[in-house]
């Protein structure tokens with residue numbers, strides 16, 4: 001229902017899920033994975049993206065139980081992010097269909113670290129790629145925090 005994925009679509013997120021050495025992964029269970037996004041805004045690097053391990057295009061096709069699990073995981077990751085990044089807040093968002101700014105045709109749920117006066121929405125056209133070293137640094141910070149949360 002309401003699908004826009006081109007035929008023979010090569011899904012970058014499915015490639016991440018199948019890559020056991022994916023460096024930016026911060027969390028994986030039987031159903032969901034979470035990793036540091038390759039994109040950032042000027043004052044908001046280290047965005048976390050949660051995806052289902054199975055290829056599902058958008059929210060309309062997501063089973064309810066998986067939506068609930070996604071939100072529960074988002075809370076856990078947001079709390080870890082609060083400590084690991086020392087951010088002042090988080091924004092979570094999720095895009096569907098090209099009109100909704102969905103760029104990758106695999107359901108994804110973003111957790112964006114927020115800081116006082118970070119002007120995220122004013123800077124919205126200034127999206128860029130995060131440097132690989134920075135992406136790795138945020139992945140390590142978050143993984144360390146998750147590890148200490150588990151203890």
Ligand SMILES: [Zn+2]
Nearest residue numbers: 011014055106
């Ligand atoms: Zn996919």
